[in-house]
Amino acid sequence: MSKVIKGGTVVTADRQYKADVLIEGEKIVEIGENLSGDEVIDASEAYVIPGGIDPHTHLEMPFMGTTAAETFESGTFAAAAGGTTMLVDFCLPGADGSLLNAIDDWDRKSKDQICVDISYHMAITGWNENIFNEMEAVVKERGINTFKHFMAYKGALMVEDDEMFASFKRCAELGALPLVHAENGDIVQELQNKYLAEGVTGPEGHAYSRPPEVEGEAANRAIMIADAAGTPLYIVHVSCEQAHEAIRRARQKGMRVYGEPLIQHLTLDESEYFNKDWQYAARRVMSPPFRNKEHQASLWAGLAAGSLQVVATDHAAFDDAQKRMGVGDFTKIPNGTGGLEERMAMLWTKGVETGRLTPEEFVAATSSNIAKILNIYPMKGALVPGADADVVVWDPTISKTISPATQKSIIDYNVFEGMEVTAQPRYTLSRGDVVWAYGQNSQPQPGRGKFVKRAPFASASKALSKWKELTTPRKIERDPLNIPSGV
Amino acid sequence: MSKVIKGGTVVTADRQYKADVLIEGEKIVEIGENLSGDEVIDASEAYVIPGGIDPHTHLEMPFMGTTAAETFESGTFAAAAGGTTMLVDFCLPGADGSLLNAIDDWDRKSKDQICVDISYHMAITGWNENIFNEMEAVVKERGINTFKHFMAYKGALMVEDDEMFASFKRCAELGALPLVHAENGDIVQELQNKYLAEGVTGPEGHAYSRPPEVEGEAANRAIMIADAAGTPLYIVHVSCEQAHEAIRRARQKGMRVYGEPLIQHLTLDESEYFNKDWQYAARRVMSPPFRNKEHQASLWAGLAAGSLQVVATDHAAFDDAQKRMGVGDFTKIPNGTGGLEERMAMLWTKGVETGRLTPEEFVAATSSNIAKILNIYPMKGALVPGADADVVVWDPTISKTISPATQKSIIDYNVFEGMEVTAQPRYTLSRGDVVWAYGQNSQPQPGRGKFVKRAPFASASKALSKWKELTTPRKIERDPLNIPSGV
Amino acid sequence: MSKVIKGGTVVTADRQYKADVLIEGEKIVEIGENLSGDEVIDASEAYVIPGGIDPHTHLEMPFMGTTAAETFESGTFAAAAGGTTMLVDFCLPGADGSLLNAIDDWDRKSKDQICVDISYHMAITGWNENIFNEMEAVVKERGINTFKHFMAYKGALMVEDDEMFASFKRCAELGALPLVHAENGDIVQELQNKYLAEGVTGPEGHAYSRPPEVEGEAANRAIMIADAAGTPLYIVHVSCEQAHEAIRRARQKGMRVYGEPLIQHLTLDESEYFNKDWQYAARRVMSPPFRNKEHQASLWAGLAAGSLQVVATDHAAFDDAQKRMGVGDFTKIPNGTGGLEERMAMLWTKGVETGRLTPEEFVAATSSNIAKILNIYPMKGALVPGADADVVVWDPTISKTISPATQKSIIDYNVFEGMEVTAQPRYTLSRGDVVWAYGQNSQPQPGRGKFVKRAPFASASKALSKWKELTTPRKIERDPLNIPSGV
Amino acid sequence: MSKVIKGGTVVTADRQYKADVLIEGEKIVEIGENLSGDEVIDASEAYVIPGGIDPHTHLEMPFMGTTAAETFESGTFAAAAGGTTMLVDFCLPGADGSLLNAIDDWDRKSKDQICVDISYHMAITGWNENIFNEMEAVVKERGINTFKHFMAYKGALMVEDDEMFASFKRCAELGALPLVHAENGDIVQELQNKYLAEGVTGPEGHAYSRPPEVEGEAANRAIMIADAAGTPLYIVHVSCEQAHEAIRRARQKGMRVYGEPLIQHLTLDESEYFNKDWQYAARRVMSPPFRNKEHQASLWAGLAAGSLQVVATDHAAFDDAQKRMGVGDFTKIPNGTGGLEERMAMLWTKGVETGRLTPEEFVAATSSNIAKILNIYPMKGALVPGADADVVVWDPTISKTISPATQKSIIDYNVFEGMEVTAQPRYTLSRGDVVWAYGQNSQPQPGRGKFVKRAPFASASKALSKWKELTTPRKIERDPLNIPSGV
Ligand SMILES: [Zn+2]
Ligand SMILES: [Zn+2]
Ligand SMILES: [Zn+2]
Ligand SMILES: [Zn+2]
Ligand SMILES: [Zn+2]
Ligand SMILES: [Zn+2]
Numbered sequence A, B, C, D: 001m002s003k004v005i006k007g008g009t010v011v012t013a014d015r016q017y018k019a020d021v022l023i024e025g026e027k028i029v030e031i032g033e034n035l036s037g038d039e040v041i042d043a044s045e046a047y048v049i050p051g052g053i054d055p056h057t058h059l060e061m062p063f064m065g066t067t068a069a070e071t072f073e074s075g076t077f078a079a080a081a082g083g084t085t086m087l088v089d090f091c092l093p094g095a096d097g098s099l100l101n102a103i104d105d106w107d108r109k110s111k112d113q114i115c116v117d118i119s120y121h122m123a124i125t126g127w128n129e130n131i132f133n134e135m136e137a138v139v140k141e142r143g144i145n146t147f148k149h150f151m152a153y154k155g156a157l158m159v160e161d162d163e164m165f166a167s168f169k170r171c172a173e174l175g176a177l178p179l180v181h182a183e184n185g186d187i188v189q190e191l192q193n194k195y196l197a198e199g200v201t202g203p204e205g206h207a208y209s210r211p212p213e214v215e216g217e218a219a220n221r222a223i224m225i226a227d228a229a230g231t232p233l234y235i236v237h238v239s240c241e242q243a244h245e246a247i248r249r250a251r252q253k254g255m256r257v258y259g260e261p262l263i264q265h266l267t268l269d270e271s272e273y274f275n276k277d278w279q280y281a282a283r284r285v286m287s288p289p290f291r292n293k294e295h296q297a298s299l300w301a302g303l304a305a306g307s308l309q310v311v312a313t314d315h316a317a318f319d320d321a322q323k324r325m326g327v328g329d330f331t332k333i334p335n336g337t338g339g340l341e342e343r344m345a346m347l348w349t350k351g352v353e354t355g356r357l358t359p360e361e362f363v364a365a366t367s368s369n370i371a372k373i374l375n376i377y378p379m380k381g382a383l384v385p386g387a388d389a390d391v392v393v394w395d396p397t398i399s400k401t402i403s404p405a406t407q408k409s410i411i412d413y414n415v416f417e418g419m420e421v422t423a424q425p426r427y428t429l430s431r432g433d434v435v436w437a438y439g440q441n442s443q444p445q446p447g448r449g450k451f452v453k454r455a456p457f458a459s460a461s462k463a464l465s466k467w468k469e470l471t472t473p474r475k476i477e478r479d480p481l482n483i484p485s486g487v
């Protein structure tokens, strides 16, 4: 049975045009004028865009002594309700340290729950021969071409510079892409101690102990290590000018570095932590913390300029009870906020409606760019014949005030609560299925989502390897007579 | 009669994939596997790419007391032989100052000669009410959405800052895009006088009198003026780090500025002007002049980083006799070099083969990006059903040493002479016609090229207008009691 | 009769130490411990610093159809009351265009009025052979080694780029230093027209029509021209990050560029123009206008970093009646504010008391640096034997609220009104005379001030000339056989 | 018995003037015209400058399994012969880890040998409570106000980020200044392994494994840590644009960071390591290694711009036999080169004679700036009454070709061998004693040098503390009702 999305304006990362989209089964089969199908999905007065891809979520993640409250079911359904048809979750090794076991574990948790497609980034939280060896299977057998490295969370997830170098080099060999959480974990810990010692125990202490310079430093360091190891690099949750500046500086030297701002950092600022209501402020605790308006302006400009490429959420939702673990000590507040459901609408409202971004740039930042970076384009992130029918009918006439009362997320608050957004998905299709229809009481369809395998050696990775091979310094050939005999 | 390009790897700005390309008449009708058509064009072992677009040529241009030797026929045929299927020429007002008359004149010169498609940028070389008025017809009737401004060539083409502002503002209203040749004409003239006075009369004086700072200054100034006028800006022939830095700085503030390096500046350096043979050096005289290796590195990085978007040629070819007009006085050497025919092969060889660029970035820089900027995408610059069948079968197995003996350009020398390139167009198709087949004695088909109309209000232009409207400073409302009565 | 300043802490640009200062007549003769003299000036609990030098004033200047209300008498007395013992006023050519006549005119106006020493910067407001010739006499006979160039005030004071180049080159030959007012006059005028046309007629329109980018552009352009002409450059009233960035960028290339922020821009911001009271806002109208807090932070950092060297005032005081000339049209509000009297106390309070500057940096920024730049160090700007006894006993224990009621300036308002400063000059000595004693009803002593001659060829100027000579591009020697015969 | 230096031109960091210098015992007592004394030192046709201070030497340092060959006697005599009258050596803790014992040890080694004055920087090579405690005595009792931290030499001297933070914070409390050797030790080690594994065993491998990015990264990291800890920072041996850029970026934010390029990096480049003669290349092995010409230009500009303040040598001289420890493995070549004797003459020749620096800037960079930073100004680094009579009669008419045959250094080669310098000390006075007279067969006077104590809390340190206190983030006061009760 075919479906046709009719009457809309197709927007992709490279253009806008009036066209219908014909879907057979899970795939787009044709895009053009006057198409017909068994079922018609109305896109009149609306845009038709590739389903959003959120490359940064932590569903049901064990962290800081608790587990993120958002489940794979609630998270993937909230995603669909917001126009996102794929997310990439972070898979963390367990006590045995095995990467492959961790993937099995994540599969077990996710497979019966997921309403849309997912993939994983594999976290490297230490270094040894087993990890070195397993990385190959992770890439070649499990279809995961990205490895995450934490430069913060000392004593827990954090890795050292030599470990990063080793892992990055391994990534280069395997054609995989390293990711980093860039904050200097040593200094974060020292500043936490300092502020706690000074009696700053509230959520504002979280922000104070993770200033922009601490993030910028780590971004800069990761970039140098990636350059030395000969691999592109992807920096998650770029929140500040300092990290962005490091990225720009690197790119201007020809280094291949990607930066991912979050929708939260683009639209919320540090004053949230100064709220007189502890719970209000604690709900906003995430790492890096929100920054001031100057940093926001930097991030927005980066999206338009192309120095930043992807807008994500770092969705890691903890409920009020969990947040209260940090009463009296901000370092114990579980780090994380939500946004999966609001990312697309917030970016449209604050970006496209203001003219900061074109509609094409909106699609690039929410879907196409990350699909290219993850090497799953155009299966995902594109509207072309042959692509997965992950399609959103994006209605710029639906206004809505964000409220926990109407959200699909499992959490009972929302960091964007009270903000007005001016567009919503009229329909969200995941591989051809309508998984969300605005105002029509859609229900989660757990288990229909699939794991998406991703091949290594994306185009940028291949180009960089070529350049590195060409420009690597060469041995100076010396006449043995010019070398003293050894001692 | 249909044609099918079979067995190749399609490369576009966003991806690579094995597919055949089916053409009916002038258009691409389908791209996919196992297509068949009346005629088969073999693309095995080759790439299939959108035809190149060179947005910067001066064919038969009257300049510096002579006329560029390259004709519309020889130029467009040379283009085709190099894989370029469209070029945009600069249309200059004549003695009467009329824009519309100039377009008529250019049409007259070009229409029976052109072998591939063309368009024009309209030059604004002064400012008055007639020009203000004609600009509307240029855009709305003649289909030209770009206006060129010369900040150099004082006493000839140069415009002043207030004229640029007025014209840029007019561009903003009309949804057109201003272009600038960025060099400070006052200072160039002063430096020319200085070096001539010091007895530096040879071609090296050309380079000395147009240093990078002089270009960077003008780029920076044009950017400020465009920002004040509320329009995007396109800077032609960005040759140096100084201009590139100004562009990056602007983009990082959210300004929409595009930069176009030339293939010459990417691959040739200033030492060319120090050649002991006057004629050798004079052949390389163009503005801006070639720079040193550091500037080249900056430009290459900019292409990969996205701070520079387009590679052009500024093809303005003068023969040896014309160049000799400047014996004894470098300021009389006609400014211009060639490159139309070599642009694609040189960029591939020095860019893709080294790993500095991906194949996708190569297509973006030679074709897709400029098509988007000129608002003719995807009619041009793309391989999608419905697009013009401007297609090149790009063969990375054909090596060739560049030589005037084998070139199609009318000029009897070549600034790239002796350089080895490692790819060539096996076939070049212009709107479905094979206009070049490597090694098969293809002949020019003058008159088959068409003029391409371009609509105003590209997506970036619309977004910027929205942002400017939103952020324009507002009048402070004051109680009349708070305003003294006038004097 | 000798005087000894006893019991204080001497602060100079390079150090702090306890010492007495012995003065004979107009000169310092000794600095050391336990000195005695005929008269004792108590400096206990206070600092002893070189008298301030304000290198940027416009006293009794004819401008915008009126004349600045501050006279040479009131201005120099206000200066003394604030701890400033020398100022440099801008001398503008009159209708005949003669520089020498203008100096005579300025001498006539100033000589019987001045209470402390002065010098002039000579303005170059056009270009011709007479100016070229007179510049030599200005430097060699009149002892003026600085020439000011206005890039704004189109149709009045503004000069074009080729005129600036010619004048800068002449400065280089004469060992003089060019100064610029950096704003793009063309664009200011266009923006004035734009905002007036939109009905923005109030003082906020002044700020809107002179945005930071317009200043940054001009600074950048002046720097390029100075570099091409081979001379150091001094940029007056650097008010924004854009101009400061241009300066930093230049200095990092080894160019010798100085930047002068004003005390107003360091401490007041653009919100002043949004005041609901027209008169309040109009009093603050000056060019460049006040900027936002980010720009302030940039300027403060520049003073500490050394990328900016001098804090001045651009004192050009117009009274309320004069300001009202611009009711209904902000372009007619005379540009200028005061600050001569408050500069030192404001910089101390907002700079030294906050820790942004060291006491030594305070002295450098208010006195020593400009004395070096003007090549009158250590006669002025230093506390060493042999120097002019321009000395201030600086009392960090006197707090005061700035108020027009207590000021010496002739104007009946004050842009710093209501601000608290935490230090004041206990005594101000000008060439050995006490011209101000706090709380002791000091009176102006008109006519005792002298004109200070300044020699050309400061050390930086000589060094730059050497470097430029060494690195100037050289003629390529070609065999005549390698040069075609002319045409 | 008094001495008078007659007939010279005094050059200090702030001016040049004709004057005689009168010395009584160890001190300057008067500077002025027509002075007389018991003994006359002829300075006609010469400059009279403060004795040079080299703040970076490693005499007799145990390192990499051997001991630097330059002794305190030969080193301090070579210094005197080159116009340097004080040096600051690095004191390293021994096996017991005690700072105080290390100082005792250094005293023991140096006291009978030194010909001119010295001081120490104390190295922090680990972190524990004893070190924390001893730091106080080091500062308050031993008169050492600087602590050195190695970010490289992993497994030996290197400290981790949290250790640096702790030590920097301790420095802030004590008013001491932290110094860093900025290279990422982890990555250096990884790159050493990589190049060795690839068969690059020669001295070029040393350069390859310590690329500019690795230095820039560490500089950037140290700056962030110093900012977080609230202390100024001094970065030794800044060799490249990357580190310099990090410094400029920090200073532009108001951070107080100093940078010290070495005379070697200013004048020698990386091609030295590509010499076909192993021994030639090995002699040049130091960390960081020499860089290319672009980096040199950056460093020179920094000295003129003030973003870099001090020129040092990192004098750590190993003889040929010691260098041969690294035959077959570049990581075993002892790191270090000489320069103590040539620093002043090389900087004059390549800096002042070219016009890159003024004579005043030369004095600042070789003497006054570091004296201020070390808080010993004007006892050292100045020519004022009361200062130590460390004075050099600097003769710009003595040319000399650098040669090991004529040097005072104990080493039998010289990295500047064959270079022509155009100035030399005619006389070098150390606290009033002539310790070097050019061409007069001066002999070392071991034991006459003294250890110079330095007080903490330099002016910049105090200012920064004030600013940090003022701007430290504050606790948000919340109503207990707004804080949930703990869990
Ligand atoms: Zn994270
Ligand atoms: Zn995360
Ligand atoms: Zn041009
Ligand atoms: Zn052109
Ligand atoms: Zn001005
Ligand atoms: Zn002024």
Ligand SMILES: [Zn+2]
Pocket: D181, D236, D237, D287, D288
């Ligand atoms: Zn070191």
Ligand SMILES: [Zn+2]
Pocket: D056, D058, D314
């Ligand atoms: Zn060292």
